[in-house]
Amino acid sequence: MQLVEIIEMQRQFDQDHESRFQWAAPLSADDSQPLTHGVLALAGEVGELANIVKKYERGDFGYDELMELLPGEVADVFIYLVKIAYQSGIDLEDAFRQKLLENKARFKHSEKGSVA
Secondary structure, three states: OOHHHHHHHHHHHHHHOOOOOOOOOOOEOOEOHHHHHHHHHHHHHHHHHHHHHHHHHOOOOOHHHHHHHHHHHHHHHHHHHHHHHHHHOOOHHHHHHHHHHHHHHHOOOOOOOOOO
């Protein structure tokens, strides 16, 4: 599945589940609520992801349970990234490619064994 298809699936899901809150509303100069909601929800989901990692690291459960919980939490983070991107008019694929190029230039690969 292509990222553009995933984004459209999420947009359609959001439109189908609108109520008093406009889940698929675009960000605009007059309405920053979609961005605020998306970023706060993303932070909450990242917190939930961090919480399961914390619990794993301190021994509350084992690797198998971690691997059961991890996909759902990572997917929740991804969902809000997708939402923030489409509601803000960001081409997520292009933004990723551009950032990867920046990172490649910033973090140049060094030869193994050499000191940079």
